[in-house]
Amino acid sequence: MSTRIFLPSDVAALIARLQKHGFAAYAVGGCVRDSLRGVVPHDWDVTTAATPEQITAVFADHRTITVGAQHGTVAVVTDERTVEITTFRTESGYTDSRHPDTVTFVADINADLARRDFTVNAMAYNEQDGLADPFGGQEDLANGILRCVGDAVTRFSEDALRILRGLRFAATLPLRIAPETAHALHETRDRLHNIAAERIAVELTKLLCGQNVLPVLQEYRDVLAVVIPEIAATFDFDQRNPHHCYDVYMHTLHAIDAAPSDPIVRWAVLLHDIGKPHTFTVDEDGIGHFKGHAAVGAPMAEEILTRLRMSRDTVQTVTTLVKAHDRQIPPTEPAVKRALGRFGESLLRDLIAVKHADNDAHALYATERRAQWQAVETVLNRVSEKEACFSLKDLAVKGSDITALGVSAGPIVGKILKHLLNEVIDGQIENDRHALLTRLHALLNEGVFF
Ligand code: ATP
Numbered sequence: 259m260s261t262r263i264f265l266p267s268d269v270a271a272l273i274a275r276l277q278k279h280g281f282a283a284y285a286v287g288g289c290v291r292d293s294l295r296g297v298v299p300h301d302w303d304v305t306t307a308a309t310p311e312q313i314t315a316v317f318a319d320h321r322t323i324t325v326g327a328q329h330g331t332v333a334v335v336t337d338e339r340t341v342e343i344t345t346f347r348t349e350s351g352y353t354d355s356r357h358p359d360t361v362t363f364v365a366d367i368n369a370d371l372a373r374r375d376f377t378v379n380a381m382a383y384n385e386q387d388g389l390a391d392p393f394g395g396q397e398d399l400a401n402g403i404l405r406c407v408g409d410a411v412t413r414f415s416e417d418a419l420r421i422l423r424g425l426r427f428a429a430t431l432p433l434r435i436a437p438e439t440a441h442a443l444h445e446t447r448d449r450l451h452n453i454a455a456e457r458i459a460v461e462l463t464k465l466l467c468g469q470n471v472l473p474v475l476q477e478y479r480d481v482l483a484v485v486i487p488e489i490a491a492t493f494d495f496d497q498r499n500p501h502h503c504y505d506v507y508m509h510t511l512h513a514i515d516a517a518p519s520d521p522i523v524r525w526a527v528l529l530h531d532i533g534k535p536h537t538f539t540v541d542e543d544g545i546g547h548f549k550g551h552a553a554v555g556a557p558m559a560e561e562i563l564t565r566l567r568m569s570r571d572t573v574q575t576v577t578t579l580v581k582a583h584d585r586q587i588p589p590t591e592p593a594v595k596r597a598l599g600r601f602g603e604s605l606l607r608d609l610i611a612v613k614h615a616d617n618d619a620h621a622l623y624a625t626e627r628r629a630q631w632q633a634v635e636t637v638l639n640r641v642s643e644k645e646a647c648f649s650l651k652d653l654a655v656k657g658s659d660i661t662a663l664g665v666s667a668g669p670i671v672g673k674i675l676k677h678l679l680n681e682v683i684d685g686q687i688e689n690d691r692h693a694l695l696t697r698l699h700a701l702l703n704e705g706v707f708f
């Protein structure tokens with residue numbers, strides 16, 4: 259593994275400026291880890307012996323934002339990015355499993371690296387001194403191992419968010435969790451009750467979008483159940499159905515594995531069958547059914563996501579997908595246009611992605627169903643390219659055209675517009691203003707609506 263790390267010029271300049279003022283400074287954490295993996299870091303963090311006041315003074319000619327003076331972080335804005343510069347520090351006394359009681363600024367990089375969560379995250383680098391790696395992070399990275407810095411039970415007990423961070427790194431990076439770290443993840447999982455819901459949501463979302471979600475959530479389902487207790491009812495839940503080769507939970511994990519790495523789609527897939535255990539029936543042939551599970555699961559999903567303080571938009575979108583995941587859409591233009599009118603294009607595409615993922619995790623008929631949903635997708639591509647009309651707002655006549663003909667305003671106007679929209683969607687008439695007004699006259703003369 260290469261040890262050469264290329265600091266972007268603005269980051270190198272920040273570090274050089276701190277050094278020139280007599281303060282040790284390094285790039286640290288995820289950016290060093292990702293550079294060593296040969297991946298371009300998405301952000302750069304710097305750690306230094308300078309205190310927040312000293313950092314602010316050294317960068318008096320830059321825009322600086324004090325992120326948390328007591329935690330020793332100042333964000334410095336360069337032409338390229340915002341770099342968080344944090345003072346070397348040690349932390350102690352985590353009585354709430356969440357925040358350190360005491361933060362002490364220190365002069366030594368190794369003391370700062372010791373407070374970091376995992377060995378692969380506890381490395382620092384500058385051009386002068388090279389890599390600071392007191393806990394063997396580089397070797398763990400080369401061997402694909404995620405390991406706590408120090409005693410794992412202690413580290414997870416200090417700050418329980420590290421439990422989810424650990425699962426997140428195992429799900430997103432090619433790393434296996436070291437045995438003692440794995441043991442500690444299970445043992446300390448209940449400490450997650452101390453962590454704020456929004457921080458849990460952020461980590462879970464990142465975790466869900468990883469490449470290795472399946473093995474991680476299979477092995478650590480007990481941890482997942484601490485933050486989403488409703489999911490436990492799906493564990494080992496035998497579907498007693500020939501269409502399914504997995505229990506409800508393993509079906510869910512295989513479906514996540516088959517889904518694109520998109521937060522909304524992955525959340526919807528995680529929760530799509532959450533209602534199943536509550537709707538289970540067995541028929542006279544001994545076959546299991548889950549009638550209405552999507553309708554039961556939707557409010558459960560809404561409650562879970564609201565509890566996790568996800569945005570209103572996310573809650574609504576995911577809940578709609580859970581509710582609709584069982585829906586059939588024939589691959590015809592009218593059906594796809596109606597679905598477009600109901601869901602909008604973006605949500606309909608998400609729904610198709612959920613459908614594909616769900617189908618791919620079934621035992622039987624997956625290929626057949628995949629072909630059917632691919633056909634829906636093909637029709638959708640055609641329809642959306644044509645800027646076709648599929649909702650009232652696209653219709654070439656408006657409510658005012660109807661009231662202008664003497665129909666008094668009220669629900670009847672909406673009923674007439676919907677009738678015209680249906681005729682357009684079914685291809686009986688063009689979405690053309692003149693044609694629609696002519697048709698409107700005819701309908702009113704026939705007295706169809708009165
Ligand atoms: P990402 O790729 O998500 O940015 P990262 O490792 O950079 O991963 P950050 O949340 O940006 O994660 O944190 C930066 C660094 O701070 C980490 O690499 C780690 O050294 C340290 N760190 C962050 N959170 C914790 C924590 N809860 N406990 C201990 N160290 C932490």
Ligand code: MG
Nearest residue numbers: 287288289301
């Ligand atoms: Mg980072």
